Amino acid sequence: VLDLIAPPLEGGVGRGLLDEWPRYFAYLISFATVGAAWIAHTGITEHIDRADATFLRLNLLALLFIAVLPFPTRLMAEYMGESDAERLAVTIYGLNLLLISATLSLLWRYAAAEHLIKADRSDEMVREYSRRLTPSLGLYGAGIVLGLFAPRLAAFVYLLVAVFLLVPIRTMVRKKRTRGEGGSG
Amino acid sequence: VLDLIAPPLEGGVGRGLLDEWPRYFAYLISFATVGAAWIAHTGITEHIDRADATFLRLNLLALLFIAVLPFPTRLMAEYMGESDAERLAVTIYGLNLLLISATLSLLWRYAAAEHLIKADRSDEMVREYSRRLTPSLGLYGAGIVLGLFAPRLAAFVYLLVAVFLLVPIRTMVRKKRTRGEGGSG
């Protein structure tokens, strides 16, 4: 998975390593995105009581889109700086992120619709989860359009989305509030 | 496992990516087939009460044939379009699929014969499972013969078999029927 190579000695290794920044950048976005997807997936399976045949297949589809991500990552790392190729690579990358996000969202909605979720989970909680899985869909859609004009900016947006999904702002806020109300933590 | 590479800039990246279609095609067939094998395997181990020494070895054999699949996948991706090599690659690929399917079928039949299956599973259910694991054997056999004359068509058949194994037609039908009869879900 780790497609990082040692640059040749000629011309200075330090410089050579710095010139490889698109690779680190692309790798970082993919790691953060896969990490966010993994946390979302863990959240989903934690609330699931049982999996039916369709759930398993949707799960496999999400896995396919995650397993395929190293390829667009490589394209993006390779073509960063080559205008047309860069645009194409970032667009393909964005579509892949959108597909990952969409299948995960679908997985949760399917589980909710088919009553696969544990009985003690409140409807409120299920709805909040659906809401939480939705904004990334819109952001990836916007990123794909943005990427047609400003590919690097779109790549940066994808990193921000992953970080936004990872850093638990809402959880922090909620925790603080709970404490303020005298909750036990 | 992911053997997808970024095409060179010369001649256009978009065109270069499209020309790589045999790779995506081969990767997709293998992913779908391994996914179907994984679901079949999960099904088998779920109904198993205990594993004896022979079961572990058969399991290892199935794992060998699955672990080896990336090699024929690569051959197929590499030689697609080169008549003789293409025929050979698709034939080797088909044989590998047949071996995966045959060992999984054998694994289940062995478990049934040696009474390794959980006691509360009905004979009817065991027989249905055996039936479900059988048709792919015949389809792969037919695909191998077909591949001698029309390799690409055979590759397409392999994709269809995997999709047929993955998309839970029977489950859907049964679910609908259960509901019609007033089942609780």
Place this chain on the structure above:
Amino acid sequence: VLDLIAPPLEGGVGRGLLDEWPRYFAYLISFATVGAAWIAHTGITEHIDRADATFLRLNLLALLFIAVLPFPTRLMAEYMGESDAERLAVTIYGLNLLLISATLSLLWRYAAAEHLIKADRSDEMVREYSRRLTPSLGLYGAGIVLGLFAPRLAAFVYLLVAVFLLVPIRTMVRKKRTRGEGGSG
């Protein structure tokens, strides 16, 4: 791990694939050996009640020798047919197998000496397990010496050892005997 590559089209793909036999051979030995090590390891952990710090480290050492095996495998695949290099490669390969076998044997003996084994396991069973893990040590030692004179024969011996460890002869015999004595299975 899978180091198998598609041969070039020139000179015929079929011929090219046949010429690659040392790779398949080396891969098969390694797969069978790792499979046998995995089954032995599963057996060990199944009988273990708890792991202490030293057990974890020995376990890690066994893992190191298993994780490193693809390298001698590659050497053997690469140098098969080049007399001196072949000898060296097969010797390194044999030493690696010996180290895997020795650490696994040590792991079990350590567990037995430190009373880490589940209390309901009989002393007889513990001793039999120790015996079962021992012969491969001698066979690998003999293989290494043999390999100095006849490398390919030694490689074949390594395959036989792995198959001998995998095919559950003793288990089959015992099962038959148990049945003959009227055991419940």
Place this chain on the structure above:
Amino acid sequence: VLDLIAPPLEGGVGRGLLDEWPRYFAYLISFATVGAAWIAHTGITEHIDRADATFLRLNLLALLFIAVLPFPTRLMAEYMGESDAERLAVTIYGLNLLLISATLSLLWRYAAAEHLIKADRSDEMVREYSRRLTPSLGLYGAGIVLGLFAPRLAAFVYLLVAVFLLVPIRTMVRKKRTRGEGGSG
């Protein structure tokens, strides 16, 4: 992960293999370090009662730094012997080790501060664990400074730190003492 390649036949394979020592050396350090990190991580999760959102993210960060290690490993293997590049590679490697160690230490301290640790664990035990995770931080810091002047020596220090973390000196001492006091083992 295993970046070890078979040297060409020209000039002697034996010599060629010996010349590859930086690769083995780098691989060994990384394996030992990842092994030590894995044992520390197992220790942490074993004492954890539940994981909150922040714990999962810190965990992911630790995973990122571990997943990235093969890259500095490759740099070190590639540039060993090339004075300037060697220094740079060993420094990057040391920083990576420091980051792994720091996130693991942070993970434990966070768990302790947020009362995520199982209730029956004594404060004494928690403090001892914090102490045990600390020295490697200082050693890696010192190693990075040392590496600016003597890169190979620093690499050797990193190996020693990993071995020191792996070989359970303290556990051995404690065990002996427990026995001397008439403990049950």
